[in-house]
Amino acid sequence: MSTVKIGGDESDDFAARPLSKKQILDAIARKESLADADMRGIDLVGANFDGVDLQRAKLAESNLTRCSFVGADLTSASLWHSDCKDAIFDNATLEEADFDFANLDGCMFRGAKVRKAIFPFTRLSLEQVQASVKSGVKVRMERQGLDDDDDEG
Numbered sequence: 001m002s003t004v005k006i007g008g009d010e011s012d013d014f015a016a017r018p019l020s021k022k023q024i025l026d027a028i029a030r031k032e033s034l035a036d037a038d039m040r041g042i043d044l045v046g047a048n049f050d051g052v053d054l055q056r057a058k059l060a061e062s063n064l065t066r067c068s069f070v071g072a073d074l075t076s077a078s079l080w081h082s083d084c085k086d087a088i089f090d091n092a093t094l095e096e097a098d099f100d101f102a103n104l105d106g107c108m109f110r111g112a113k114v115r116k117a118i119f120p121f122t123r124l125s126l127e128q129v130q131a132s133v134k135s136g137v138k139v140r141m142e143r144q145g146l147d148d149d150d151d152e153g
Helices: 020-027 126-135
Strands: none
Touching: none
16 A cells, blocks of 8 residues: 655655545545545545555544445544444454544444544443444444433423
């Protein structure tokens, strides 16, 4: 896998500035590494990151709904506050990845390496994550809302 360069200049590393959606999808199509890439806040719904090197990538606050990360390397990646609803992380390396405040409802983690990963455990139990890693069952997050005690009757 090669590293993405912008503008053709070898010294102009892609990690120096945020990538656009087009640059990200082009890099994936060319099977290039997105290690250290800044992809914060980008809508990447349904993108296929299977087997992509995303080590230390910044995906915070991105829309990653229904994305596939099968076999991807997300070691030390930041997915803080990202929307990963129904994403697939099967056989991915998620060691030291930061999923804090992320929406992981419906995600699958079969065979994923999750050592030292940070999960939103206030809404998702460690047991659910472990069960998904073992069997591929989808995780379900607890709803978080202000109207939870409005049921009177």
